[in-house]
Amino acid sequence: MRVGIIGATGYGGAELLRLLNQHPHVQEVVLYTSSKEGMNIQESYPHVSNIYNQTLKSIDVTSIKDEVDTVFLATPPGVSAEWSGQIAEAGCRVIDLSGDLRLQNPEVYEKWYKREAAPLALINDAVYGLPEWNRESIQKAQIISNPGCYPTATLLGLAPLVKNKLIDVDSIIIDAKSGTSGAGRSPSAITHFSEMNENFKIYQINQHKHIPEIEQNLHQWDEQVQSITFQPHLVPMVRGIMATIYAKANQQISETELRDLYKEAYRNEYFVRIRPEGAYPATKEVYGSNYCDIGLTYDERTGRITVVSVIDNVVKGASGQAIQNFNLIHGFEEDTGLTLVPMYP
Secondary structure (H helix, E strand, O other), X not given: OEEEEEOOOOHHHHHHHHHHOOOOOOOEEEEEEXXXXXXXXXXXXXXXXXXXXXXXXXXXXXXXXXXXXXXXEOOOOOHHHHHHHHHHHOOOEEEEOOOOOOOOOHHHHHHHXXXXXXXXXXXXXXXXXXXXXXXXXXHOOOEEEOOOXXXXXXXXXXXXXXXXXXXXXXXXXXXXXXXHHHHOOOOOOOOOHHHHOOXXXXXXXXXXXXXXXXXXXXXXXXXOOOOOEEEEEEOOOOOOXXXXXXXXXXXXXXXXXXXXXXXXXXXXXXXXXXXXXXXXXXXXXXXXOOOEEEEEEXXXXXXXXXXXXXXXXOHHHHHHHHHHHHHXXXXXXXXXXXXXXXXXX
């Protein structure tokens, strides 16, 4: 396969390069840009020296369709809305890592993203790329909308409870923490070293753009879900997300039954690992990998279920999941190129 990346100078694009380099079915990676034409990728990322020696090309649909079979868009919001439809119409498969195509209602997108939405026809053509719960639709898709990092950790953590209607949906609270790479490569006051080192911040309170994405998917699983409480935090580390999820059980259930439910739900899912009783995952335990590790408990005193879900936000939360979707749409084994042991320590 020949694949293209639009947006290779961002963290998502750099991670795609790292992972695709070892993919046995990828023969060539071609790099495109919407703003940095003529730059050699090694100028932006010296760590790929002697591995990728490429100059970034401008986006030209006519050239792209002759050069690659699949295009990854690792771009800020707005770029995919402009280019995904044209590239797909030219015959390439498209995997969009931005949020442009995730929300089905354009008005909701414009409210939360503060920009014009993609054309409705393009949004309707895109398939939400959460493989563990949408595999059959992904396999037939021309355009994949790759999930956000917070939604990936949250939805994988909540799905068995919501799908089996085991919780009071009005009680859902997600307390999520992320490393600073989740904010992207462009520096900002909230993420630069002197602001973030030895610090711990809550941000975008009740305003994070991943809130409607989480709500949309939970509502599809259970129409009673209307809104959730989600609060993100930044912690002084580079990679990782921990979503600690709280919800009130609506019936008596033992912790053993709860864990058995999760084990059965993810029995055939290579990238979801359920921890044994009394064990809870840490972000370092999935670092650099495509795994989502989940621990859970039930407090009989309060009747509340706690789920702890961790991922590497740049891999399972972005580029790794994109390659997982790439494997599905091309009929490869789903874990191809992704059987990475997490880096530890």
